[in-house]
Amino acid sequence: MTQAPPAPGRRKLLVGGLAAGVAAAAGYFGLRHRPGHGDLARHGHRFVKPLRIPGKSARLGEASDAADAGIVLQTGIHPQPLREGALSDVWAYAQRTVSGQVQLNPTLFARSGGRLKVTLENRLGDDTTIHWHGMTVDEANDGSGLHPVRHGERRVYEFDIRNRAGLYWYHAHPHGQTGMQVHKGLAGLVVVEDDEELALQKALGLTWGIDDIALSIADKQFGLRNKIVHEVGADDWVGDKVLVNWTPDPVFEARRGWLRLRLANTSNARLYCIGFDDEHRQRLPFHLLGTDGGLLDRAHRMESVFLGPGQRVDVLLDLRDRSPGDLLMMRSVVYDPMENDVGIGPPEDFAMEHPGAMPMGEDMALMLIRMSDKPGGAAGTLPERLSTHAVGIREDAxxxxxxxxxxxxxxxxxxxxxxxxxxxxxxxxxxxxxxxxxxxxxxxxxxxxxxxxxxxxxxxxxxxxxxxxxxxxxxxxxxxxxxxxxxxxxxxxxxxxxxxxxxxxxxxxxxxxxxxxxxxxxxxxxxxxxxxxxxxx
Missing domain, CATH: 2.60.40.420 (Cupredoxins -  blue copper proteins)
Known part of the structure; x- marks a missing residue:
């Protein structure tokens, strides 16, 4: 049964608890800011699990709007090996392939101007929905808490794709329980393509799943026996472990050439400042290609970019001069979290609520990128103009x-x-x-x-x-x-x-x-x- 709306609350960063939390978090996230030669060589050994890539992982699938009968997603609880020890109880949208394989939270592909049809079968034991985050839809297909799907019911979402190409996502959105259901796993990505997007892929020589990768970044709080825990009524729920495509401490083998990363912050509350460092802690600039709703008109050279919960960025790394064995780290670099509301509301202890979690704004390693010796990397040219996107500002609005x-x-x-x-x-x-x-x-x-x-x-x-x-x-x-x-x-x-x-x-x-x-x-x-x-x- 859906719970009543929680009472509001604010956490308090108690001095002693904060120190304990930072000390514990160092063990999980490592790679605190230690400038100097060999930083990745010394600490990158934790990043050994191959990144799960949608469509190339047994657990992360793909689905297309080209399916004649549409896509069927069934909510449920699926034990998964996320950390050493007991399996974690992941809540997921599951699809069953023709071969009978069950894939969780599949990345959905759609064409701008096409039509997406997804059937939700709710076997979760509580109300849920699928909200199509960023999609231009009518109320009936929005998937907000206005139209909950009860346990045991089916709901068909069907709508025309009116959006430009871009990385969108879908997630649960029931009133009062969105935080819990998303934190436990009910979220997936949507890739929309159009002619401008396909032209960019061709110009750069990109291949999906090899040097064009979608990344869902979410921190999770683990409890006893690796259970993913969330406290209804808590505030700013952050986790003690960041998972990238459900991979803890991931490593991605990159080929020499261009590397495109489409990043979605699917965390409940954590804000990241995304940057890339080499073995010497030198910042590697990148090109910002796009945002939530697709490509910019031209690329912008940056060294870091803020990525708030729900936001997406499309970035391009130039690895054409890198050598096999070189290491890079995708990280959240230090920023001022500006949590100026501390001290308001009932007192809460950050270290007790989120044992081992890194406080907001701290330096965090997210994914190791290791250059491989495989040939065939993207070696094309970055166009000066990416899209015809241009919106005039209406001063009379x-x-x-x-x-x-x-x-x-x-x-x-x-x-x-x-x-x-x-x-x-x-x-x-x-x-x-x-x-x-x-x-x-x-x-x-x-x-x-x-x-x-x-x-x-x-x-x-x-x-x-x-x-x-x-x-x-x-x-x-x-x-x-x-x-x-x-x-x-x-x-x-x-x-x-x-x-x-x-x-x-x-x-x-x-x-x-x-x-x-x-x-x-x-x-x-x-x-x-x-x-x-x-x-x-």
Missing amino acids: ARRPFRLWIQDSGRWMINHWNHHLAHGQDVFEIRRGSVERWDITNDMRSMPHPMHLHGFQFVVTGRANSPKQVAERAIDPRGRTPHDLGVLDTVLVWPGETVSIQIDFSQPYSGRQRYMFHCHNLEHEDQGMMIGFAVID
């Missing part, structure tokens, strides 16, 4: 302000709204076909919030009062970073900052269509940092 703040009780709010206090009702209406500018202001007494919009994509039109670590990345007078120049469905708003986004509410669906706008820190969402709105004729 109607403006709608939002304030992100926290009550003294620890309850997160959007303006004066909270989903539970509003009893799940829509709090405003928008005329179909209108264009609006939303100005999202985050209180200084707050933390970074990844704000996600259902059913529509948007563009960032500006940032104001950004913290130094964001402002120094700005590349235009509007304060936008390269990441802001793409099509997005989730945007990170830092304490004290105002981010403006432009949304076109045109859609082919008639009648009242209801959607959600919420923080993609999933515990914040479950606590009610979410509002409903309706698009009307």
Whole structure:
């Protein structure tokens, strides 16, 4: 039975507990910032498990919208070997192949302009859904908590793919239990392709699964006998182990040439700052090719990029001059987490709630990349122009302000709204076909919030009062970073900052269509940092 909405709460980083947590986390994540020669050679020995690659792993499958009968996914609990010792109880969307093999959370492939049909069979024992994160859909296919699928029921999601090519994802979204169900495993990737995307693959000489890889990055909290644990009612649930495509301490064998990594942050609450280092802790620059909703108009050279929960980035590494045996580390580099809300709400002990977990903002090794001696790497040319993506800024767009703040009780709010206090009702209406500018202001007494919009994509039109670590990345007078120049469905708003986004509410669906706008820190969402709105004729 679905549990009642949890009481709000905020964790407290007690000095003694924090020190113990950091010490324990060092054993799990290693590779703290130790500059100097041989860093990877000394500590990279933990990274020995081959990265699980969708379609090339017995557990991570693939499925296509070309299937005549559609795709059938059945929720359930599947014991998996994630760490030494007992099997972990992974909650998953499982598909059975023609040969009878069961594959979990398959990566789905679809063509822009095509049609996706997925049948959900709920055998989980509780309400669940499939939310198509980032996809332009009607309310009935959005998969939010407005339309739960009961245990024992079937639900068919079927819709036209109206999105540009890009990396999207699907995950559970039942009211009050999204954090628990996603943390335990109910999430998978969606790859949408179009002509511009295929042209880029051809120009670079990329081969899917060899030098073009999709990565789902999620930290999990493990308890006794390797059980994946989540506490309903907790806040900012982070884990003691980061899994990349469900692989702990992964190593990827890369060929000499271009390496494209499509990264999705499928964690509940952890924010990463993605960077790449060599054996000497020298930062390896990369090209940012795209964001949530597909390719940028051109590539941008960067050394690190923030990746909030729910967000995706498409990056390209130049490994053409690397030699067999060379080592690189994909990591989350040090940043200021700006958790300015500490001290609000009931006290909680980070080290007790998340034993062994690395605090937010610390240096974390995520995946070892080892150069192999196999020939045939991608040796093409990076085009100057990647796509025709260009969205003009409408200065006449109607403006709608939002304030992100926290009550003294620890309850997160959007303006004066909270989903539970509003009893799940829509709090405003928008005329179909209108264009609006939303100005999202985050209180200084707050933390970074990844704000996600259902059913529509948007563009960032500006940032104001950004913290130094964001402002120094700005590349235009509007304060936008390269990441802001793409099509997005989730945007990170830092304490004290105002981010403006432009949304076109045109859609082919008639009648009242209801959607959600919420923080993609999933515990914040479950606590009610979410509002409903309706698009009307």
